[in-house]
Amino acid sequence: MSKIPAVEFSHECLKPGTESWLQASKIIMKALEDHGCFIAEFKDVSLELHNAIFSVTEELFDLPHETKIKNTNLKPSHGYIAKVPGTPLVEALNIDHAEALEECRNFTNLMWPAGNDRFCKAAHYYAQLIEKLEAMVMRMVFESYGLEKYYESYADAATLLLRFLKYKKPHDMDSNINPIAHTDKSFISFLHQNNVRGLEVMTKDGEWFTFEPSPSSFMIMAGDAFVAWSNGRIKACYHRVAVREEKEVRYSLGVFSYQKGMIKTPDELIDKEHPQQYKPFDHVDFLCYYDSSDSRIKAQSLIKTYCGSGSGKS
Numbered sequence: 001m002s003k004i005p006a007v008e009f010s011h012e013c014l015k016p017g018t019e020s021w022l023q024a025s026k027i028i029m030k031a032l033e034d035h036g037c038f039i040a041e042f043k044d045v046s047l048e049l050h051n052a053i054f055s056v057t058e059e060l061f062d063l064p065h066e067t068k069i070k071n072t073n074l075k076p077s078h079g080y081i082a083k084v085p086g087t088p089l090v091e092a093l094n095i096d097h098a099e100a101l102e103e104c105r106n107f108t109n110l111m112w113p114a115g116n117d118r119f120c121k122a123a124h125y126y127a128q129l130i131e132k133l134e135a136m137v138m139r140m141v142f143e144s145y146g147l148e149k150y151y152e153s154y155a156d157a158a159t160l161l162l163r164f165l166k167y168k169k170p171h172d173m174d175s176n177i178n179p180i181a182h183t184d185k186s187f188i189s190f191l192h193q194n195n196v197r198g199l200e201v202m203t204k205d206g207e208w209f210t211f212e213p214s215p216s217s218f219m220i221m222a223g224d225a226f227v228a229w230s231n232g233r234i235k236a237c238y239h240r241v242a243v244r245e246e247k248e249v250r251y252s253l254g255v256f257s258y259q260k261g262m263i264k265t266p267d268e269l270i271d272k273e274h275p276q277q278y279k280p281f282d283h284v285d286f287l288c289y290y291d292s293s294d295s296r297i298k299a300q301s302l303i304k305t306y307c308g309s310g311s312g313k314s
């Protein structure tokens with residue numbers, strides 16, 4: 001059985017160009033091309049920070065429904081998500097551009113008009129840490145493909161969506177709390193969970209792998225946009241949430257990286273052996289396309305249908 005590789009990351013210790021950096025790059029590239037995911041043991045996230053962020057997450061979900069619905073966004077799945085048919089016990093709130101303190105503050109003031117500095121600080125600090133992790137991972141990918149000259153423009157166009165998720169335990173067997181298996185629409189996603197396991201990813205052998213919760217463990221998954229950018233070299237991680245434990249409510253945090261504007265496969269990744277598989281596309285437009293698709297096909301990645309070279313998109 002293939003296991004998902006785990007790599008130790010630390011902003012302080014893992015420096016570009018060092019032997020440990022090159023080693024980590026090799027492991028993550030193979031994992032992204034094989035499974036579409038890997039586990040990061042991100043030492044910058046201490047138990048204390050883990051507890052702090054999940055404590056404010058609980059506080060957020062304890063707010064009344066009337067308050068939570070104020071979290072709106074024109075982009076699909078970027079605002080309050082609740083009472084979705086089929087999964088009524090899953091709830092999510094989202095901070096778009098969470099890397100910007102201003103956006104964390106706006107969200108906080110919307111949820112707590114009298115202010116909640118503890119929440120704002122924890123959310124922004126967490127987003128900044130993931131931003132550092134994202135930068136390390138993506139720099140490794142660009143370098144591994146010999147595309148470091150494009151890294152800065154990628155980083156300038158990257159935005160982070162911070163999602164808080166809650167899975168309530170069902171009181172009856174009829175209500176399902178587990179959303180359908182899917183691939184993310186993001187470029188790359190970072191998943192972190194409280195002490196209740198639930199996230200499962202599909203390995204290259206088609207088996208479900210359970211991600212064990214730990215305060216500094218992150219499941220890093222490639223989304224559909226990453227697949228198109230890499231001309232199909234990187235796989236999108238197919239995953240699902242299956243909460244099997246009865247005892248507690250599950251909370252998780254997702255950080256999803258999106259690109260502002262167009263995503264285009266670098267010319268260097270296109271040649272005779274690797275003909276262009278995806279046409280350039282706008283990331284938000286792809287999200288809208290997915291959102292308006294029939295829910296029966298939502299389990300599929302849809303990126304091929306949307307902008308695959310054989311698709312109708314010109």
Ligand SMILES: O=C(O)CCC(=O)C(=O)O
Pocket residue numbers: 163165184191192193198199239241252253254
């Ligand atoms: O809760 C999780 O661990 C996963 C959530 C997820 O897959 C998503 O929001 O796309």
Ligand SMILES: [Fe+2]
Pocket residue numbers: 182183184239
């Ligand atoms: Fe997902």
